[in-house]
Amino acid sequence: MTAAPTSPGKDELLRVEGLKVHFPIKRGIFFDHTVGHVQAVDGVDLVVSRGATYGLVGESGCGKSTLGRAILRLVEPTAGRVLFDGTDVAALKGEPLRHMRQRMQMVFQDPLGSLDPRQNVESLLSEPLHAHGLGGGKAGIAEKIRTLLDAVGLPSAALRRYPHEFSGGQRQRIGIARAVALEPDLLIADEPVSALDVSVQAQVLNLLEELQERLGMTYLVIAHDLAVVRHISDVVGVMYLGSLVEQAPADDLYEQPLHPYTRSLMSAVPVPDPGVEERRERILLAGDLPSPADPPSGCRFHTRCPWRQKTRCDDEVPVLRELGPGRLVSCHWAEEIRDGVLHPRSPEEALHAGAAARPAPETQPGDDDPSPFLGRDQPLPRAEQG
Amino acid sequence: MVQTGSAAAGGLATPVLEVEDLAVTFARRGEQPTRAVDGVSFSVAPGETIGLVGESGCGKSVTSLAVMGLLPRRGVQVTGSVRLDGQELIGAPDRVLRSLRGADMGMVFQDPLSSLNPTVPIGTQVAEVLLEHREMTKAEARDEATRLLDRVGIPDPARRLKEYPHQLSGGMRQRALIAMSLACSPRLLIADEPTTALDVTIQAQILELLRELVVDSGTALVMITHDLGVVAGLCDRVHVMYAGKVIETADRHDLFARPRQPYTGGLLASVPRLDSGRGTPLTPIRGSAADAIPWAEGCAFAPRCDNAQDDCLTEVSGSTVPLEPDGPGRELRCRHPLEHPSAPAGASAFGTDAPGAAR
Incomplete structure (x- = not known):
C-alpha cells in the first residue's frame, strides 16, 4: 500500500504543485488597502497515491488546515496547481467543480458545528x-x-x-x-478526532481505517497529534510556517526524523509510559511560532533551531530534497545532523548565538532576547536526562 | 527527570492538602440532582505531584473547583472535608477562603485567554495578587511582578508588564497565569489541563516549568489532565476517576505497567502511541462516558467493561463496589480486575467491537 511518494505514475490520485494561499491583511475603514499578506501556505508540493493515507502534521498556525481546504477549493489558492486524477481542480469553475467535489469529500474537526x-x-x-x-x-x-x-x-x-x-x-x-x-475517491479529514475523548478517539480511528479498507478510499489526514498521524498514515508530511519541511514513509519518519523541527516535535510528545518518559530525549525549542505575516528569512525554522549554523541557515532558503527513497527534507545540514557531525545546542546557547548574530535594540542589560517577533518565549534550561 | 523524595511519595511528610470523602451535588429545580463528585479522597505532600486523570465529565475539574472553593453557592451542595495544612476549607467563610486563594493555594486554568482580564495589562494583573496578599507598595509589587515574569521565562518582562493578554501568545499567556499563581509561593498549586490548549512544543516548555517549580519550591502540585502521556512524565501518584469516583490509585510506574481497573487498561490500549508503528491495533473502549450507570446500581463502568459480570451490579452482590487496598500503595475499585503478568493491558477478545457498541 505504501508507495514512494515521489514516483509519478498511474497510481497517484492527488498531486499538489507549488500551492500558495496568501490572505491579505487589510487596513482602513472606507478605502481599505492591503498592508501585507499572511502566507498561510507558501509553495507546497505533495503527491498522494491512490488508496494510501497521507498524514499532515504541524503545530497550530502552520497552514495544514488551509492546505486541506485549498485542495478542495474551499479557499481559493493564490497560486499553484492541484491535480486530482489528472484534472487541475484549481482551474475548475461552476458545474464541473461541483461534479468534481463528488469525488472529494471532507470530514471536519468540530462535529457539532x-x-x-x-x-x-x-x-x-x-x-x-x-x-x-x-x-x-x-x-x-x-x-x-x-x-x-x-x-x-x-x-x-x-x-x-x-x-x-x-x-x-x-x-x-x-x-x-x-x-x-458519495463514495468519494479522496477523503480529507481535518483533525477528525481531536475534539473527542481518548476512549472514543480509538473508535473513530478504527472506523476510518475499516472504511478505507472496504471502500478503497484515499485519505489526507490533517492532525496536530503525531501519535494519531503515525497510527493511521502511510506517508507523513511535516509542515512548518506554510511549507513542508519533511516528508517520509511513516515508520521511517518516526524511526529517524531528519529535519531538526521534526526531531524537536517528536521529542516533545509525551508517551504514556513512565519508563520511556524518563529515557526520552527532550529537545526543548526556544519560543513560539513566528508570525506567518512576516516569516523569517532563509530557513523559516532558523529562529528556533537548535542545530542552526552560522552559514546558510539565515539567508538561504532550503529546498525540499531527496535524501533516501521517499524521504524528502528541507534542511541544509540534514546529512550532518543525521550522521551526528553537528550537535544541538541548548536553547540558551541558541539564543545567545542569535543575539550575537543580530543587533538587539531596546533590550535591557542582562536581557538576551534578540527576537523582533511578538510572541517569542525565552527558553527553559534543558531537562536533566535520566 | 527529577524524582521527588521517597518520603514525600510515601506519605511520611505531613500532607499539604487532604481531601476526604468529597462529594459535590448539583441540583436544579425540576431536575434530578447530579452527583458530579462522589466520595473522592486523596492527599498531596510538599514537593509531590499527583495526577487526577479521566475523560470529560468524570468530575476532575469539579473536584479542583470544590477544593479551591470556587463553586457557586446556589444549587450546589459540597460535603466531605478539604484540609489545607490542617485547616478545614469546606464551610469556611468567604473571607478566609479569599485570603487563602492566591496566597496559599493557586490555580492554573485550561484556557489562559479567558482566565485573564482582557482589559487590564498583564503587569497589573500579576501585581494585584501581590498587593492583595503581601503588604507591598505599588512600586515593590511592580518590581516583584517583573521578577516573576522573568522566572517563568517571559522575555523582556519589563515591556510585557504593560501589554494586554491579547498581545501575548498562548504559551506566554499560560506562563503569565502561572506567574500569577506563584506570586505568593503557594503551598499548593492546582493545574487544570494547563497544556491542553497549547501546541506540543509549547506544552513541553510549560511542563518543564511546572516540574522545576515543584522541585525548587516544594510546592504540592495537583495535575488534572486527560493526557496519559503528561501523567507518565510528571506525576508521582495517579488517581484515575470515572463518573465522579476514584476507581484506581497507584504509583505512576505501577499504574502504567500493570493497570488493574479495566477502564485504566482500556484507556492505555486505546491511545495511539508515538513509539508504536502503523498497524498496531487500537482497542477502544465500547460506548462513551454517557453510558455510565449510577454507582448506586453498580459499577458505573460495567456497561462498557469487557470483564463485567453479574456481581458488578448492586442488585446481585448486595453492595456497591468499594475502593479497596490492592497491594502496596495501590487502591482499586473493581470486582474483576485485569490480571497480570502475562497479557498486555486491555487485550481482550471484545476489544474491536467498536461500531456495534455505539448506542
Missing part, C-alpha cells in the same frame, strides 16, 4: 445524494442511508434524531457517514 442543527440525520445524509442525483429515487436513497448508518456503527433509530441528541463520537460518525455517502 459542521452539522446543521435543524436537519435530522436522514436529511443530513440524503442531502449529498440528492445534490448529486445519486441513490436512485426515494427507496434507493433510504436503502443507501441504512447501509451507511450500519457502516459507521449507528442504529437505524438514529435517522429521526437531530445532531444535538448524539454524543461527540456519534456526531463524528454522522459527519463521516455524510462524507462517505
